[in-house]
Amino acid sequence: MSLSDARVAPLENEPSTMENGEKNGDLSVSITSLERRRQEDQKKSEADEEDPWALVAPPHKGKYWREMTCSEKLQDVGIIFVRLILLFVLLYFFICSLNFLSDAFRLLGGKAAGKALSNNKILNNPISNLMMGILATVLLQSSSTTTSIVVTMVASSLLNVRQAIFIIMGANIGTSVTNTIVSVGQAGKRNEFRRAFAGATVHDMFNWLSVVCILPIEWLTGAFGSWKDCGLLCQLTHAMTKNLNSEKHSTKKELLKALTKPFTRLIIQLDKKIITKYAQNDNTTNSNLTLVKHVCKITVPQAVYVGNNTCRIEHVESMGRCHFLFENLARTWSDHALGVLLLVLALGILCLCLVLIVKLLHSLLRGKIATVLRRFINADFPGRFRHLTGYVAILIGAGFTMLVQSSSVFTSALTPLVGVGILHLDRMYPLTLGANIGTTFTAILAALASNRDVFQKTLQVALSHLFFNIFGILIWYPVPVMRNVPINLAKMLGNTTAKYRWFAFVYLFVVFLVIPGMVFGLSVAGTAVLAGVGLPIFFFFVAIAVINVLQKKKPNVLPAKLKNWEFLPRPLHSLQPYDDVFTRLCSVCKCCISDSDD
Numbered sequence: 218m219s220l221s222d223a224r225v226a227p228l229e230n231e232p233s234t235m236e237n238g239e240k241n242g243d244l245s246v247s248i249t250s251l252e253r254r255r256q257e258d259q260k261k262s263e264a265d266e267e268d269p270w271a272l273v274a275p276p277h278k279g280k281y282w283r284e285m286t287c288s289e290k291l292q293d294v295g296i297i298f299v300r301l302i303l304l305f306v307l308l309y310f311f312i313c314s315l316n317f318l319s320d321a322f323r324l325l326g327g328k329a330a331g332k333a334l335s336n337n338k339i340l341n342n343p344i345s346n347l348m349m350g351i352l353a354t355v356l357l358q359s360s361s362t363t364t365s366i367v368v369t370m371v372a373s374s375l376l377n378v379r380q381a382i383f384i385i386m387g388a389n390i391g392t393s394v395t396n397t398i399v400s401v402g403q404a405g406k407r408n409e410f411r412r413a414f415a416g417a418t419v420h421d422m423f424n425w426l427s428v429v430c431i432l433p434i435e436w437l438t439g440a441f442g443s444w445k446d447c448g449l450l451c452q453l454t455h456a457m458t459k460n461l462n463s464e465k466h467s468t469k470k471e472l473l474k475a476l477t478k479p480f481t482r483l484i485i486q487l488d489k490k491i492i493t494k495y496a497q498n499d500n501t502t503n504s505n506l507t508l509v510k511h512v513c514k515i516t517v518p519q520a521v522y523v524g525n526n527t528c529r530i531e532h533v534e535s536m537g538r539c540h541f542l543f544e545n546l547a548r549t550w551s552d553h554a555l556g557v558l559l560l561v562l563a564l565g566i567l568c569l570c571l572v573l574i575v576k577l578l579h580s581l582l583r584g585k586i587a588t589v590l591r592r593f594i595n596a597d598f599p600g601r602f603r604h605l606t607g608y609v610a611i612l613i614g615a616g617f618t619m620l621v622q623s624s625s626v627f628t629s630a631l632t633p634l635v636g637v638g639i640l641h642l643d644r645m646y647p648l649t650l651g652a653n654i655g656t657t658f659t660a661i662l663a664a665l666a667s668n669r670d671v672f673q674k675t676l677q678v679a680l681s682h683l684f685f686n687i688f689g690i691l692i693w694y695p696v697p698v699m700r701n702v703p704i705n706l707a708k709m710l711g712n713t714t715a716k717y718r719w720f721a722f723v724y725l726f727v728v729f730l731v732i733p734g735m736v737f738g739l740s741v742a743g744t745a746v747l748a749g750v751g752l753p754i755f756f757f758f759v760a761i762a763v764i765n766v767l768q769k770k771k772p773n774v775l776p777a778k779l780k781n782w783e784f785l786p787r788p789l790h791s792l793q794p795y796d797d798v799f800t801r802l803c804s805v806c807k808c809c810i811s812d813s814d815d
Contacts, residue, residue: 269408269411269412269715270411270412270415270641270642270708271638272591272595272638272639272641297581300577300580300581301581303573303577304574304577304578304581307570307573307574307577308570308574308630309476309477309480310566310570311566311567311570311571311574311629311630312477312626312630313477313480313481313566314563314564314566314567314570315395315563315567315625315626315629316474316477316481317481317484317485317559317562317563317566318358318395318398318560318563318564318567319357319358319359319362320481320485320487320559320563321358321556321557321559321560321562321563322355322356322357322358322556322560323356323357323358323362323487323489323492323508323556324487324508324509324552324553324555324556324559325356325552325553325556325557325560326356326357327356327357327491327492327495327508327552328491328492328495328508328552329356330352330353330356330357330363330492330496331366331491331492331493331494331495331496342740342744342747343383343432343435343436344736344737344740344747344751345737345740345741346380346383346384346387347383347384347386347387347428347432348387348733348734348736348737348740349384349387349737350363350383350384350385350386350387350388350389350390350391351387351388351390351391351729351733352387352391352730352733352734352737353366353384353387353388353391354387354388354390354391354392354394355391355394355729355730355733357492358394358395358625359392359623359625360388360389360391360392360624360625360656361622361623361656361659361660362489362492363384363385363388363391364385364388364659364660364663364678364679364682365493365659365660365663366492366493366496367381367384367385367388367678368381368660368663368664368675368678368679369493369496370496371671371674371675371678372671372674372675375496378447378451378454378455378674378677378678378681379439379447379448379451381678381681382435382448382450382451382678382681382685383432383435385678385681385682385685386428386431386432386685387428387733389424389427389428389653389682389685389686390421390424390425390428391729392624392625392656393417393418393420393421393424393625393628394725394729395625395628395629396416396417396420396625396628396629396631396632397414397417397418397420397421397721397724397725398567398725399413399417399567399571399629399632399633400413400414400416400417400418400632400636400721401414401721401722401725402567402568402571402572402575402633403571403575403633403636404718404721405572407715408638408715409575409636409637409638410636410711410714410715410718410721411711411712411714411715412635412636412638412642412711413632413633413635413636414710414711414714414715414721415635415642415707415708415710415711416631416632416635416636416640416642416645416707417628417632418706418707418710418711418724419642419645419646419649419703419704419706419707420628420649420652420653421707421728422702422703422704422706422707422710423646423649423650423653423689423693423703424653424689426689426692426693426702426703427685427686427688427689427692427693430689430692431450431685431688431689431692434448434449435448435449435450435451436448438452439451450681450684450685450688451677451681453684454676454677454678454680454681454684455677457677457680458673458676458677458680459673461672461673461676474622482541483541483542484541484542484543484562485509485541485542485543485559486509486510486513486539486541486544487508487509487510488508488509488510489508491506491507491508492508507547507552508552509543509544509547509552509555510539511538511539511544511547511548512536512537512538512539513536513537513538513539513540514535514536514537515535515536515537515538516535543555543558543559546558571633574633575633575636575637578633578634578637578639579637590639591638591639594634594639594640594644595640595641595643595644607646607647607694608647610644610647610648610651611647611648611650611651611654611690611694612651613648613651614627614647614648614649614650614651614652614654614655615651615652615654615655615658616651616655617651617652617655618651618652618654618655618656618658619655619658622656622658622659623656624652624653624655624656627648627652627655628648628649628652631645631648631649642704642707642708643704646694646700646703646704647694650686650689650690650694653686653689653690654683654686654687654690657679657682657683657686660678660679660682661676661679661680661683663675663679664676664678664679710724713792716792717792717795717796717799719796719799720792736751739751764779768780768781
């Protein structure tokens, strides 16, 4: 029997000793209780390793609080305070890097996205509009920018409300690419990457599933409904806005950008109105016009004569040359070259901040702090109010997203917490749904600030975005069976990326670029081409999905040959052959190594 076992045994047999230990001065009892706590922490850690989706309880290292002297306690509090300050500083630069990433993609693809949105010939059916929304948002890295461009085009009668609704559905999908990119920063540790990637892609799964359900309804009700060319969302929002008049102009308040702009403006400044002009097909716009600002509003001191031979210095706004880091470089470099440089800088800052944030979270969230924080974030309401917890989480997610005015920033900040095991995937899901609601607040504010003559149309588009997300939540959240569908799909993707880490990059490339590009190309060719090529492919993959479910749930209903996929060549039913190729190609890269690493 070990020393710890010998001490634990009499403790269990003599509870009165435990109660009066301090009174009797029995030091061995105190040591035994601490040893038992360490053993419990070790057991929790082993349980977490068995279940990769469980909340992580890292074993406590060093002394417990009750074991420390007064000076050690003060030192520990000081270290925690310094780490918290560093954490907020890193979060600040992390958010700034997301802004740089958005600007880089605007430089690389902003003009192309604007020109594509201005071409009514390719926006001839809902599928092409949907894919254009995805591609434009991926290129612009901002669903708010895509939505504001669409609202402007509707106000200019370049798009009708029905077309705008389908583009906004695509923007809802495209906005989730940012937190999926952020999750790749935790690829160094397998289980962290599993949880982080699942936490990011649960947003993707909800958006895709909502589109699959709502787009056909909107399309069919518009094609065959009593109101021609206007579907369910279009009719609902028109009924809500037809009698409204804009009497006051609201101003757009920016909370988070007010904090980040002082730094980001020192690096790069872009004129986003150029993209809108391309989208509006403004013939006065020069095709070689750069997105980088060169002329800005500046404040200059000016002497003003006030009489009696005296002058007063006043600061007057005037137009002058912009001053930021890339201004001189932008005069000689093209937008694409500058975009590549800014993209490298943004990804470098993003990865560095993410790695340091994860390390700080690991060092902070240990012992009692981690336990209390995990319980608070993931706690449910007691008793009969337990089922309301998720709906309160939706409201919290919507509230925080309204404050920061960016669903990408909010969900990207939560992704590392899911990865390190503080926030459970089941709690991330309703927070993500709330972020989808909160991001529509920006478009509603923009609509309320529009001119009276276009107020009704712009508000109708903004409200269509809101009700699309509300209907999606009503489909995929209240019923537990439906709620588990996007969560289980995200877990499946998380397990796959944990085993084959290169799959994350393939997923990003295929889901956000290849599939939208191919479907968009087919839809541009015409509805007949899209139906003739796309529908057989769609039903083929639906059949594969159904067979996969039956193989797991009810294999007896399938023919003997279809009970597994072993009759097919291995590359058609396993990722292992591709993993062997990737491993040989990039064996030096740790994230490409397969099962053996941790």
